[in-house]
Structure formats: structure tokens, C-alpha cells
Amino acid sequence: MTELFxxxxxxxxDVAIRSDHVESVVDIGEITPVARTSRAVRGLAALRSRVVTVIDTAIVLDPLAPMATRRRAVVTQVDGHHYALLVDALDDAHRFVPKPLSAGLLPGAAWAAITNGLIEQEGRVVLILDLPRIVARAADGARAAA
Incomplete structure (x- = not known):
């Protein structure tokens, strides 16, 4: 059965995000840093009269990655809180049949921790991101930094 990604x-x-996990796609303006958080938690930003926690997904994958000026974000809600997950680029939404990760297509440990399946796009394998796992890994990094 196809799903929208x-x-x-x-x-x-290239990654795929289940559309039912996406509240909106935005360009993030000013980010206010927050003390005692992991590097992946870039800070807080105002978005349509609410505050969102901004998470840099590249740093979730590699805590030593250099900070970049990413501004495109996918806004999601996890456990009643809003998060803006920074990405390098966004494409369009398309329908695909999701598949489980197979033994022959396991990504590295960092990717395996934040993915929960794959899609095939034009003969290429594209990992499906698990947004709650990304938020949890960013929060775990904050606890380790405290």
C-alpha cells in the first residue's frame, strides 16, 4: 500500500519523511541558543506565534559535524511539543510503498538509529526517517552534556 512521503x-x-509526521515546512529565522543542551539542539525559534525547539539533524547523525547555516526545516510534533528539524534541502511529496530495512541494506549505526524503513525511488534506495527517534537522540545528547 502506498504512503505519501x-x-x-x-x-x-536523500531521505523520506512520512507526510503524516509533517506539520509544515518552513524557513527558520533567528534561533536563540539554549544553555546546557546538546550541539544538535540549536535552540528555540518563534514560528507562527509559538516556540519550537530547533534540532540540527546533521549533528544528530554526527555530533562532531561542523555547524552550518541550515534554515529549511520540517516541523513535527512529538509528545505534545513542536520541533523544527533542520535539513539541507527539501523536495516534493510523492507516493511510495514503504519497505522494511533488510539485512543486505542496513545503514551505518548513526543512520540505523534514526530510520525505520526505506523506499525505492527511480532505482535508488532512500531511507525513511523516524522523526521521534531524531528528537530522542537530540534529547539524549542534551542529557549527556549536562
Missing amino acids: LLATIVGQ
Whole structure:
């Protein structure tokens, strides 16, 4: 059965995001840093009369990655809180049949921790991001930094 996915790019890797996890796609303005958080938590931003926590997905994947000036974000809600997950680029939404990760197509440990399946697009394998896992990994990094 097909599902609707938003296609994006993070650190040069094409990824897919289930559309029912996406509240909106935005360009983030000013980000206010927050003390005692992980590097992946870039800070807080005002978005349509609410505050969102901004998470840099590239740093979730690699805590030593250089900070970049990413501004495109996917807004999602996890456990009643809003998060803006920064990405390098966003494409369009398309319908695909999701598939489980198979033993022959397991990504590296960092990717495996934030993905929960794959789609095939024009003969290429594209990982499906698990947005709650990304938020949890960013929060785990904040606890480790405290």
C-alpha cells in the first residue's frame, strides 16, 4: 500500500519523511541558543506565534559535524511539543510503498538509529526517517552534556 512521503536531503543523503509526521515546512529565522543542551539542539525559534525547539539533524547523525547555516526545516510534533528539524534541502511529496530495512541494506549505526524503513525511488534506495527517534537522540545528547 502506498504512503505519501516528503523527500529531503541531509548531509548529502536523500531521505523520506512520512507526510503524516509533517506539520509544515518552513524557513527558520533567528534561533536563540539554549544553555546546557546538546550541539544538535540549536535552540528555540518563534514560528507562527509559538516556540519550537530547533534540532540540527546533521549533528544528530554526527555530533562532531561542523555547524552550518541550515534554515529549511520540517516541523513535527512529538509528545505534545513542536520541533523544527533542520535539513539541507527539501523536495516534493510523492507516493511510495514503504519497505522494511533488510539485512543486505542496513545503514551505518548513526543512520540505523534514526530510520525505520526505506523506499525505492527511480532505482535508488532512500531511507525513511523516524522523526521521534531524531528528537530522542537530540534529547539524549542534551542529557549527556549536562
